[in-house]
Amino acid sequence: MSALILNNIAQHIRLTPEEEAHFVSLLSAKTIRRKQFLLRETDVCRHSAFVTHGCLRGYTVDANGFEHILQFAPPGWWIADMYSLLSQQPGNLNIDALEDTDVLLLAKSDQEQLYHDIPKFERFFRIITENSLVASRRRLLDNMSLSAQQRYESFCRHYPTLIHHLAQKQIAAYIGVTPEFLSKMKSEWLRKPKG
Amino acid sequence: MSALILNNIAQHIRLTPEEEAHFVSLLSAKTIRRKQFLLRETDVCRHSAFVTHGCLRGYTVDANGFEHILQFAPPGWWIADMYSLLSQQPGNLNIDALEDTDVLLLAKSDQEQLYHDIPKFERFFRIITENSLVASRRRLLDNMSLSAQQRYESFCRHYPTLIHHLAQKQIAAYIGVTPEFLSKMKSEWLRKPKG
DNA sequence: GAAATTTCTTAATCTACATTATTGGCCCCG
DNA sequence: CGGGGCCAATAATGTAGATTAAGAAATTTC
Structure with a gap:
């Protein structure tokens, strides 16, 4: 049941069975x-969630x-309101489910304790955060x-994979256009099948 | 000479004089x-730079x-092409100086060695990266x-503080408008002194 | 310290995308 | 089956900000 998350972690650090x-x-x-x-x-965001x-x-x-x-957070992804999680103040992020969804929650206090008990986790979350930062900057540039x-x-x-799964409305909100304009783009795209 | 960077580090982790x-x-x-x-x-980006x-x-x-x-990286800030630094492939970031600038360089290989020798640095860079991520997401939302x-x-x-220092052209490129439009906005803003 | 280059301003015109409105399809629920 | 939402498509109109151009101001360069 926690195979996915352990596999995710094993890509960056090596844990003993006890750890x-x-x-x-x-x-x-939680569902x-x-x-x-x-x-x-x-x-106030008090957990990191893994889908x-x-x-x-x-x-x-x-x-x-x-x-x-x-x-979007499909299976294998972490999600949280990082601002709120770090500052323990109300953030401005809403997180809801596009379909029935199972998550594993890690409380902030447990996460901090984990940094002390198994310092390798410091490394794990550093790497995860670095990758998120690279992705966030690429998207900003886009x-x-x-x-x-x-x-x-x-x-x-x-x-x-996500693209078939999602309503167009959601994709429009992600790329930053109105649903109407996305619809228009797609129909123009069908007309001239590009290169 | 390295007082600024040690002070920057001391805000997140505590080092012994030897460390x-x-x-x-x-x-x-480097200048x-x-x-x-x-x-x-x-x-390929091979160093993190501290201004x-x-x-x-x-x-x-x-x-x-x-x-x-x-x-922008004024004194006290770190800068690097994180994508290139992590992947050791050519990135797409240019870093240049708006005025004569002094930096302290930390080689990627030394940084990794540092994570082994003084694990507290794992924590330091995790925190720095978390803060960058929060800032990057806020800017994306903006x-x-x-x-x-x-x-x-x-x-x-x-x-x-930066705002007086920088050419308008640079500010325009940061907020994502043409210099002409920024100029227009400012003159309209002068006309009606807002609330 | 004058020429050259870069930066700022103003203004006319243009365009990518938003807004508003209408229609039809689909799914849920009674 | 029949009505009320929600979602996608199309189209007319509106607008924030881009493009182009050209002159004035400031800075750099030699």
Whole structure:
């Protein structure tokens, strides 16, 4: 049941069976049903979540009521409101489920204890965070330098599996256009089958 | 001379004098003159750089020749092409100096050795990276949800000291508008002194 | 310290994308 | 089966910000 998360960890650090057992004992399983929330923007984020089944999304709502999606979290991904988790103040991220989803939760306090008990985890989360930072910067650049069309293509290239799974509305909110414009782009794209 | 960097580190981890000395011995000082490059986009990034004097900028050039600034690095800031540093492949970040600038360089290989020799550094760079990630996501959200006007205000709020220092052109490239439009915004802003 | 280069401003025109509105399909629930 | 939501498609109109151009101001260079 925790095979996925142990496998995820084993890609970066090597744990003894005892360490694995200790780590797993800190996790608590939870199921979030479709459209239910794991975190609301008024909450303080107290856990990191690892998705084992289903799909979560992290998004904010701006002053005009528009949703902006920061992250999708399919199985094998971590998700949290890092700002809120670090500062222990209310953040501005909502996390809800696009379909019924199973997660493993690691409490912030346990995570910090883990850094002391098994310093290798310091390394693990450093690496995870470094990779997230690289991805976040690439996306920032995409947003600044690419047209909507190119951002859509970039999304398709980067998340080929997610794309069938998601409503177009969600993809539009991720790449930063209205659903209407995404629809228009796709129909124009069908007309001229490009290169 | 390395007081600034030791102070920066002391905000997150506590080092013994011997550890400090060892760390400092790994650093090499370098001066980059105005308009000279610390890193070109065709290079593999082999160092993390800590700025002690002056100001660097990290930017990419898109297909149409426009510059997009990912980061300014005034004194007390770290800068590197994280993607290239991690993958040891050519990245797409240029780093050059806006004025004559002094940096302390830490080679990737030394940084990795440091993680073994003084594990506290694993923690230090984890925390630094976490903070960068939070900042990067906030900026991504700003880009997706705010108008150019609001992004300019957000920049002024966030970098009150930098703003006098920098050419408007640079600020425009950072917030993602043309210099012409930034100029227009500012003159409109003068006309109606806002609230 | 004058020429050369770069930067800033203003203004006219243009365009990628937003807004609003309408329609039809699909799914859920009674 | 029949109605109420939600989602996608299409299209008309609107707008934030880009593009282009050209002159003024500031800085760099020699």
